[in-house]
Amino acid sequence: MNEDEKGSDIDRRVSLDARDWIVRLTSGNVSDVELHRFRAWLDRSLQHRRAFERERTFWQQLQVLDGASPAASASRQPQRVKPALIGRRIFLAGGGATVAALGATIAMPRVELWRRADFRTGVGEQAEFSLPDGTIAALNTDSAIAVDFQSDLRLVELLSGEAEFRVQPGLSSIFRVAALGGNSDTLGTTFFVQVINGRATVAVAEGRVRVTGPVAPHDHGGSGADEVELGAEEQTQYSRGERPYATMPIDTDAALAWRTGRIIFEGRPFVSAIAELGRYLPERIVVAPGVDTGVPVSAVFSTREVWPAVQALARTQGLSTRRVPGIIVMIS
Numbered sequence: 001m002n003e004d005e006k007g008s009d010i011d012r013r014v015s016l017d018a019r020d021w022i023v024r025l026t027s028g029n030v031s032d033v034e035l036h037r038f039r040a041w042l043d044r045s046l047q048h049r050r051a052f053e054r055e056r057t058f059w060q061q062l063q064v065l066d067g068a069s070p071a072a073s074a075s076r077q078p079q080r081v082k083p084a085l086i087g088r089r090i091f092l093a094g095g096g097a098t099v100a101a102l103g104a105t106i107a108m109p110r111v112e113l114w115r116r117a118d119f120r121t122g123v124g125e126q127a128e129f130s131l132p133d134g135t136i137a138a139l140n141t142d143s144a145i146a147v148d149f150q151s152d153l154r155l156v157e158l159l160s161g162e163a164e165f166r167v168q169p170g171l172s173s174i175f176r177v178a179a180l181g182g183n184s185d186t187l188g189t190t191f192f193v194q195v196i197n198g199r200a201t202v203a204v205a206e207g208r209v210r211v212t213g214p215v216a217p218h219d220h221g222g223s224g225a226d227e228v229e230l231g232a233e234e235q236t237q238y239s240r241g242e243r244p245y246a247t248m249p250i251d252t253d254a255a256l257a258w259r260t261g262r263i264i265f266e267g268r269p270f271v272s273a274i275a276e277l278g279r280y281l282p283e284r285i286v287v288a289p290g291v292d293t294g295v296p297v298s299a300v301f302s303t304r305e306v307w308p309a310v311q312a313l314a315r316t317q318g319l320s321t322r323r324v325p326g327i328i329v330m331i332s
Contacts, residue, residue, distance in 0.1 A: 137156065157179070
């Protein structure tokens, strides 16, 4: 190893040490002994101080951790904190506020969602539910549906996540899945609907499904809405307020791999693959600035081993991972 490589390795180790200290100090559970060790580490060199400031600034700039709006975050300049003045009370108070703000950010929408849901799954959980007409709804991780069956319409609203529907055939009323201002109608088939990051995806394994939008869940006429009809191995996507895109082919075996406990990536952009894995973890995943997020990745992982999958995927790009259980995963 030459001198440049040695220096780079030392810089990386110092950065990792600084990140570890951030995790400990913001946990809200720091002993006097650990605080003394931290101060000794910080005073060891200017390099340690600079690394700590850099990692601490990165932590503070995570929008979700300070509970601020994007506008407020943009208008506020980061405050430079002198490491020599950082004490236990500052970190305990700051760490507590961070966790509380994050908890509120996550908890409030979830409370409303769970209140509306008739069937749901937790993070990392998959389950099948029998609906009143005999249709089987299989819910993937962190998913929820509300059911409103009437004589002329069997309505299911996908509130979050994704679900496969094996629709009971032979009934005259339409089976409809409403999601993000669009409706997917059928009389009997197998299809799935996904709502991820403000975008809905509808795909058909067999039979036919008509996708209409933008339209209200109970609308029958669909006035002013556009529609596409999907056949087997076809999909469409749309966002709220948008009409559905033209049909596109899809490999339903890969798209529904979660039904057999697998997650399959084929040429998926790194950031998209990480986001997909993140759906199976309770923590929010944050990718540090400067990481090449567009690198395509291909892999097969188990839905039961998602954290090792995140670590393995990061390593393929020469990146490290740090996990604060129940709060955040940082990739840099």
